[in-house]
Amino acid sequence: MREIKVSVPGKVILTGEHAVVYGSLAVAASINIRMRICLKASESPSQISINFNELQETIEWSSLDDYLNQGTIPGVICTFVKEAVLEPCFLSFSIENDLPIGSGMGSSAAFCVGIAGVLLKLKNVDSVEDINKLAFKGENLIHGKASGIDNTVVAYGGLISYKQGSITHLPFPEKSLKIIVVDSKTPKNTKTMVSKVRSTYEKFPLIYSKIFESINSLSEAFIQEITLGNLDNIKELLRINHNLLRTIGVSCQVLDDCVNEGEKLGIVGKMTGGGGGGICVFINEGEDVRAFREKCNERGWGFMEAEFSRDGIRFEEVNNDN
Numbered sequence: 157m158r159e160i161k162v163s164v165p166g167k168v169i170l171t172g173e174h175a176v177v178y179g180s181l182a183v184a185a186s187i188n189i190r191m192r193i194c195l196k197a198s199e200s201p202s203q204i205s206i207n208f209n210e211l212q213e214t215i216e217w218s219s220l221d222d223y224l225n226q227g228t229i230p231g232v233i234c235t236f237v238k239e240a241v242l243e244p245c246f247l248s249f250s251i252e253n254d255l256p257i258g259s260g261m262g263s264s265a266a267f268c269v270g271i272a273g274v275l276l277k278l279k280n281v282d283s284v285e286d287i288n289k290l291a292f293k294g295e296n297l298i299h300g301k302a303s304g305i306d307n308t309v310v311a312y313g314g315l316i317s318y319k320q321g322s323i324t325h326l327p328f329p330e331k332s333l334k335i336i337v338v339d340s341k342t343p344k345n346t347k348t349m350v351s352k353v354r355s356t357y358e359k360f361p362l363i364y365s366k367i368f369e370s371i372n373s374l375s376e377a378f379i380q381e382i383t384l385g386n387l388d389n390i391k392e393l394l395r396i397n398h399n400l401l402r403t404i405g406v407s408c409q410v411l412d413d414c415v416n417e418g419e420k421l422g423i424v425g426k427m428t429g430g431g432g433g434g435i436c437v438f439i440n441e442g443e444d445v446r447a448f449r450e451k452c453n454e455r456g457w458g459f460m461e462a463e464f465s466r467d468g469i470r471f472e473e474v475n476n477d478n
């Protein structure tokens with residue numbers, strides 16, 4: 157019996173979501189809230205058992221193909237097992253998760269990176285590049301056409317910029333930038349939002365291309381300002397980015413309300429991720445945080461303080477002696 161454990165961080169996209177799907181520059185950071193995945197493996201019997209929150213499923217090795225290429229938890233697991241594991245064996249996956257699911261904090265990316273990580277480790281492969289490559293296939297199953305930014309930032313960790321499949325590690329801000337994440341508790345569906353943007357882009361390609369170009373420039377400026385630690389300009393750029401996301405129709409009333417409630421207290425932020433619901437990210441300068449927390453409670457929104465984290469996927473120590 158061998159046990160493999162990994163933990164993977166969540167993420168926030170600071171600038172450039174959606175535009176990144178069309179090749180624009182985006183900036184994202186991994187955060188100090190994590191998902192942990194454990195795989196136990198033995199030679200028999202030939203079953204895959206999945207134990208994720210309320211999901212408990214057992215799949216016979218012989219019916220693995222029925223699940224292939226589905227954008228679901230069992231679908232991603234079976235697709236990865238087929239790719240990474242050659243011999244039928246008993247595989248038992250379990251998860252402990254501190255990330256909200258389906259809200260924009262990267263639960264699907266952490267899941268894909270974690271599952272890829274434990275399975276490849278069975279073959280003694282633990283290069284982040286290989287893990288990230290396999291995880292990207294899962295993100296594409298869950299999201300339709302994913303840019304790859306989510307799996308890349310949680311796999312490598314830290315503050316990164318991302319463009320057309322290439323990652324650049326940015327210097328970690330000297331004074332760790334604190335953030336607030338507000339969960340609107342309104343469900344979002346990234347796949348639907350990505351295809352909504354696609355259909356308007358196809359109708360008005362010139363207009364949308366110009367907006368994506370603007371977002372590209374905005375991300376370039378953001379990188380400069382975050383490197384200099386210029387908070388006023390960082391906040392201005394977040395405001396502009398939120399409004400550009402409104403323009404392409406991926407914000408919604410509740411996300412605008414979150415941003416406006418923060419703004420009233422001098423706390424600046426934007427929607428982040430797929431939109432249409434989900435979360436907003438704010439810069440936490442330590443002022444009026446309590447008042448904002450109370451306002452969020454009053455509105456029924458989740459409120460989390462978080463920090464950027466340097467680490468991406470981590471293999472946790474396991475005693476495999478017995």
Ligand SMILES: Nc1ncnc2c1ncn2[C@@H]1O[C@H](COP(=O)(O)OP(=O)(O)O)[C@@H](O)[C@H]1O
Binds near residue numbers: 229
């Ligand atoms: N622990 C989990 N339990 C259930 N589903 C999960 C879990 N972790 C990841 N997922 C998958 O992630 C999807 C949500 O991904 P997505 O909409 O991209 O939002 P997020 O920003 O949280 O990644 C879910 O529909 C599900 O397929």
Ligand SMILES: C[C@@](O)(CCOP(=O)(O)O)CC(=O)O
Binds near residue numbers: 174175263305428431
């Ligand atoms: C909208 C998008 O830019 C980010 C989606 O992030 P999330 O699924 O909301 O965590 C899609 C992508 O980059 O693949």
